[in-house]
Structure formats: C-alpha cells, structure tokens
Amino acid sequence: MREKTERIVREWTDACDAEVSIAVLGGAWKPSILSLLGEHDVLRFGELSRLLLEPTARVLTRQLRELEDDGLITREVYRQVPPKVEYRLSDLGRGAQPLVDTLTRWGGEYAAHQRRMLAAPASVGDDERQKESVPQ
Amino acid sequence: MREKTERIVREWTDACDAEVSIAVLGGAWKPSILSLLGEHDVLRFGELSRLLLEPTARVLTRQLRELEDDGLITREVYRQVPPKVEYRLSDLGRGAQPLVDTLTRWGGEYAAHQRRMLAAPASVGDDERQKESVPQ
DNA sequence: CGGGATCCGTTTCGATACTG
DNA sequence: CAGTATCGAAACGGATCCCG
Numbered sequence: 276m277r278e279k280t281e282r283i284v285r286e287w288t289d290a291c292d293a294e295v296s297i298a299v300l301g302g303a304w305k306p307s308i309l310s311l312l313g314e315h316d317v318l319r320f321g322e323l324s325r326l327l328l329e330p331t332a333r334v335l336t337r338q339l340r341e342l343e344d345d346g347l348i349t350r351e352v353y354r355q356v357p358p359k360v361e362y363r364l365s366d367l368g369r370g371a372q373p374l375v376d377t378l379t380r381w382g383g384e385y386a387a388h389q390r391r392m393l394a395a396p397a398s399v400g401d402d403e404r405q406k407e408s409v410p411q
Numbered sequence: 412m413r414e415k416t417e418r419i420v421r422e423w424t425d426a427c428d429a430e431v432s433i434a435v436l437g438g439a440w441k442p443s444i445l446s447l448l449g450e451h452d453v454l455r456f457g458e459l460s461r462l463l464l465e466p467t468a469r470v471l472t473r474q475l476r477e478l479e480d481d482g483l484i485t486r487e488v489y490r491q492v493p494p495k496v497e498y499r500l501s502d503l504g505r506g507a508q509p510l511v512d513t514l515t516r517w518g519g520e521y522a523a524h525q526r527r528m529l530a531a532p533a534s535v536g537d538d539e540r541q542k543e544s545v546p547q
Numbered sequence: 548c549g550g551g552a553t554c555c556g557t558t559t560c561g562a563t564a565c566t567g
Numbered sequence: 568c569a570g571t572a573t574c575g576a577a578a579c580g581g582a583t584c585c586c587g
Contacts (some may be wrong), residue, residue, distance in 0.1 A: 276525055279558090283476075288464070293442030295518035301437045303560070305417055306429030320569050328424070331561060332570060345524075349427055354475045357568040358567080367524070374517045382431030383509045386420045388503070389412055389482075393421075415578090439580065441571060456549050472550060493548040494587085 277344045294376065299345050304330055309375045310347060312364045320360050345369060374402050413480045435481050440466055440474050445511045447502045448484060451540065456496050483507060 276284070300306055304327055311326050312318060318326070324335055332347045339362060342348045347368035353359040364372075412420070419434045427491055440463055447462050449453060454462070460471055475498060478484045483504035489495040500508075 276528070280525070281529070284525045287522075291440075291443045291446075292516070292518035292522060293446065293514035293573060294439070295522045296514040297433070297442060297518075299518075299521065301433055301574080303430070304427075307427045310427075310429060324569095331563090333563095333572090334559095334561065336570060337559090349492070352569095356567085367521070371517060372522075374513055377510055377513045378429035378432040380428075381436075381507060382428035382433075382456060384506075385435065386423075386428060386431045388418070388422045392412070392419070406501055460549095467549065467583090469552095469582080470580060488549095492587085495551080497548060532572090 276346065277341055278343050300375070300378070302339050304340060305337065305342060306360075306375050306378055308338060308342065309347065309362070309364070309368060309371060310379060312362060312368065313372050315374065317361050317363050320362070323362065342368075346392070412482065413477055416481050422425065434516070435483070436507070436511070438474050439478060440471065441478060442511050442514055444474060444478060444498075445483065445500070445504060445507060446515065448498060449508050449511065453497050453499050456498070458499065478504075 279297055280295075283295055287294055300309070307327055308323065311323065315322075320335070320339075321340075324330070324332065327335065330338075339348065339350065343350050346365055348364050349365050351361045351363070354360070416434055419431055422432055436445070443463055444459065449460065451458075456468075456471070456475075459475075460466070463471065466474075467529075475484065475486065479486050482501055483501050485501050487497045487499070489497070501508065
C-alpha cells in the first residue's frame with residue numbers, strides 16, 4: 276500500500292469511506308488505466324502509453340507503480356532484450372471494475388450535460404450563482 | 412462550471428469519462444459533503460463543519476464553492492444578523508448520489524481489506540512486489 | 548455566523564534528457 | 568522497450584488573521 280493510502284485507511288472514520296476510493300483512484304489516468312486493463316486483460320507499457328494518448332513515460336510509470344502498490348494491478352517483468360513488462364488487473368482491481376464503470380457512466384452523462392450548457396447561449400435568468408438574492 | 416472542470420469536459424475524449432467524475436468529486440471532503448447533504452437534505456455551514464470533524468473554514472468554503480460552481484449543490488444566503496447560509500443538493504447532485512454511494516461502499520470494503528493486511532503479520536511469500544522474478 | 552485575504556509547505560504534474 | 572534522473576510550474580490543503 277502507498278503511504279498516502281495507508282494513512283487514509285488508518286486515520287479516517289467510516290463516515291468518509293468514499294475518500295478512500297478517491298485516494299486510490301484519484302490520480303491522473305488511473306481510472307483510464309483500470310478501464311483499459313479491464314477491456315484488454317493484459318497490456319504492455321507501450322500499449323498503455325499509446326492507448327492513453329501519450330502521457331509522459333514518467334507520469335505513466337508513477338501511476339502504474341501507485342496502482343501496483345495499492346494492490347489494484349500486477350506487474351510482470353520479462354528479463355529479456357528488448358525488455359517487456361505486462362500489466363494486469365489483480366483480484367482487487369477486478370473488484371473495482373463496477374466502480375470504474377459507474378465513474379465512467381456518470382462522468383459521461385455529466386460531460387454531456389455540461390457540453391449542452393456550454394453550447395447553449397447563456398439565456399437571461401440563467402443560474403450563474405444568482406442565489407445571492409434575499410429569501411427572507 | 413469551474414475552469415478545471417470545463418477544461419476536462421472540453422478536451423478529454425470519451426474514453427476517459429471517469430476522469431470527469433474524479434475531477435468533480437476528487438477534492439478533499441467533497442464526497443463526504445455530498446453524502447451528508449444526501450442524508451440531511453439541508454445543512455448550514457457550521458453544521459457541515461461540525462459533521463466533517465472540523466476542516467478549517469477556509470478549506471470547507473473552497474470545496475463548497477467548487478461543488479456549487481460545478482452545479483452539484485445550491486447555496487442560499489439569508490441576509491440577516493447573524494448570517495445564515497444553507498446548502499442543498501441540486502438535481503445534478505442528487506443524480507450523483509448513486510455514484511457517491513458506490514464510492515463509499517467500495518472504499519469501505521477496500522479499507523477493511525487493507526486493515527486486515529495491516530493487522531496480519533507479514534507471512535513468508537507475501538506479495539510485496541516480488542514479481543521482479545523471471546517468468547521467461 | 549460564515550466567511551475573505553494572505554501566506555506557506557507539500558504534493559502533483561509534466562517536459563527534457565538519458566539508460567540498461 | 569521500458570523505464571530513471573532531474574528540474575520547474577502549478578495545484579492543493581491547511582494555518583492564521585481579519586471582517587460585516
């Protein structure tokens with residue numbers, strides 16, 4: 276487990292369990308990585324890199340390490356030339372798939388909703404924080 | 412919408428919709444805030460502050476503003492002395508409740524699983540990244 | 548009561564260059 | 568191919584003081 280994850284698992288009360296999920300899945304690219312590994316079963320470093328539209332190797336490596344440390348994916352190194360490294364979901368990672376799917380679905384709906392908002396010319400009486408009115 | 416949220420909604424491809432969810436819900440205390448507003452229907456600033464075990468006012472204010480900007484909660488100001496401000500879920504926020512619940516459930520299970528790992532004395536052959544072995 | 552202003556340390560992201 | 572090393576910029580969480 277990452278130190279950060281461990282701290283949160285230890286110290287936070289049950290009331291905020293959702294924060295644990297955010298701590299584990301909240302890094303850049305992480306949900307996408309889990310999603311792709313869910314679809315493809317096994318992926319090499321370079322394949323992940325291309326599918327994700329090229330985050331820098333530095334960044335991708337760190338996210339993968341963190342997911343590994345938190346137990347969601349496994350990393351298998353083939354000591355050969357040229358090197359080859361395979362990533363898969365662990366049991367824990369497969370257990371997270373429904374959550375990732377839910378994140379994907381809600382995020383898609385939210386993005387679609389907001390894109391409609393962006394497309395629509397701001398109409399009079401639109402809701403740009405006009406609640407500064409005086410209800411009482 | 413926050414600038415950050417808007418950037419992500421605009422620029423990311425559909426393949427990474429989950430990142431949108433993380434962008435919106437990924438701040439400290441945010442899932443907890445939504446959770447509490449789901450339970451209590453309406454809460455004042457001070458009530459939220461106490462229920463969350465006292466984040467500083469500065470931090471709580473910022474998270475509430477971001478959630479408001481992203482359209483998940485509403486803020487109603489009563490111009491009286493002493494002041495009174497009420498927070499509620501918006502329609503968008505109510506729509507996020509199933510997602511928050513899923514985050515809470517998975518986070519709870521993950522935390523329980525990892526706490527068992529922490530409690531168990533590390534047994535021989537435990538999995539602290541021993542995959543550096545040579546499969547081929 | 549419900550903040551705003553200011554400041555700061557840490558974390559995180561990301562670009563560039565290099566390597567077994 | 569799959570990284571590592573180094574560096575800079577920015578975002579974030581948080582403390583402290585002040586205010587209508």
